[in-house]
Amino acid sequence: MKKAIHYINQFFAGIGGEEKADYKPEIREGLVGPAIALNSILEAEVTHTIICGDNFMGSNTDEAVNTILGFLEDKEFDIFVAGPAFQAGRYGVACGTICKAVKERFNVPAITSMNVENPGVEMFKKGIYIFEGGKSAAKMREDVKTMANFANKILKGEKTGPADEEGFFPRGIRAEMWLKSGKTAAERGVEMLVKKLNDQPFETELPIPKQDRVPIAPPIKDLSKANIAMVTTGGIVPVDNPDRIQSASATRWGRYDISKIDRLESGVYKTIHAGFDPAAADADPNIIMPIDAMKAYLKEGKIGKLHDYFYSTVGTGTTQAEAARMGKEMVGKLREDNVDGVIMTST
Template sequence: MGKTDGVGSGHGERMRVVHYINQFFAGIGGEDKASTPPASREGAVGPGRKLAAALAAEGHELVATVYCGDDYAASARNAAAEILALAKEAGAELLVAGPAFGSGRYGIACARVAAAASAAGIPALAAMDPSNPGLPEVAPAIAVNSGEAARHMAEALTRMAAAAAVLARGGTPGEAEGVISGAPAGARRNTVSPHTAAERGVLLALLRLAGGKQTEIKLPDFGHVAPAAPIADPREALVAILTEGALVPSGNPDRLESARAKHWFRYPLTGRDTMAAGEFQSVHGGFSTVAANADPNRLLPLDVAREMEASGEIRALHPEYLVTAGNGTAVGDATHFGVEWAEPARVAGQRLRRSWSGPGSRPRCW
């Protein structure tokens, strides 16, 4: 079948499918390549290979992969149009995007690309977790449940292929294909207001001053943790340093997760006055680690802490540092980590812990 003008051809026939993924799944790189502009490759790339096999079993061909960096897709005004143009150049008769799982920028990009394709007359779907902030932007395309993380990749690709096959027949995928029926409870929906944000903000402030409780966005209740009493004299304190910036020995020997961490680790500091480049690396998946890897003290400032110890500003440093990845960490897991860290500190008579938070979008451990 030759290329078309981008509008879906006869449903039920062998269709030309174009797959959209981000720079990570395209094998271009991580956060350091998040500004990559849209580009395309012939055939399947990365997870698209398994998707291509599943589509072939349904009688369809994955003809091209279009990819784009998450930052570019989220910030460039015409990113979705540029991606759609590449899909049309490849002769797209059906477009699938993702799976994005719980990744916010990726999910929003998938949603916008699928929505643009659907609006242009190309059947389209995007796969993501129901909690993904991109979900409300999918319409008029459909969204398929991918699960929250890449461990669900195989099931997500199977559902995507099944839903694509239904679309190709001119049908409407449903629950059997994993279609997400709507936005999750509590999801925020965009609406058009006749008043500017400044006007609404002033009005809400006046209402609050008058004793009202009105709000445009109801925040979740994560409970309250009472802060510990201040340290009377830091010069008598045994201090532990810790980070959610995923700073681990080079090679990540214990395989700390880069996102949604379920583990934390401790590593020795005895005999070390600095975090030497080349000996440590950050495996955090939520920010560019280039600067941290060039000088790990930027993430965990052992050099300064040793100076404070030597000058008597603190009594001593704990001989280990503690680390996890605070990138999309579940609140329950973060709470569990805190309990595990606090009890040994209490038993050891530790009086102060100093934590350094990375610049990722979702640190929750502290």
């Protein structure tokens, strides 16, 4: 029989609520809490339940993840299930974090469930199967069942359907499929047009994501008095990457003091961006983050001031939501120093 391992938080393990949210990761043989329901429907044996406090996962993420990956190192399992997390934000993020880590390390399918309002959906839907769940534990049975049914398809090697049929949040993967209806593109197109003309509801086959456009700022009147900051998504960091910014799908950013240097030296700075050949940027980091040119402009008096730090993260695979969050955080720091303008370098 195939094997599964289930991740739940301290609350659903019956350990305690908020006061026990710092509970360190633990692995128990057998079934705890929601694992019982999962085991009853899953066509696999749930051999272990992993329990971790939501705050512990949130505040000591690396330690929590590494401990749990360590638990799993010698275990055999075909599928990993977490939650359901409903609308519980920290629990949702924890389920997403651990599912992503387990999938990446052990290459097994990882499945979780949360409510659409849970911030974990936006953060993790790209990498893992997150099923749309209820708002509260009242939906426990249904949500567990949805996950289990899908898990059973995977376990049996059956072909799984598209997101809207199966009930998971779209992972940003679009693939072709033949329509069971056999309806041709011509028929679908004309039918869609007739509905649109008659103001009837219709469904596009390619939803265009809402674009969150930012208006272009008014020009800086006198550059020679302006305080300019440098920001990049090109992944330029000190060689030891002190903020541990990820090489793809970044959720972290850093800022690095350039007040006392004239350029970014190779060997002192490098790129950690995984989306392009790093050779040229490693040989001369200024080609992505042109501190050398900006310092020269500063000396010439072309700009009034160069902000003491440059800011860096990685753009490849990074979600719009994460990028927006990081951008807002950076803006807070830039405002503190009265920065007038930003040069954003990309790759």
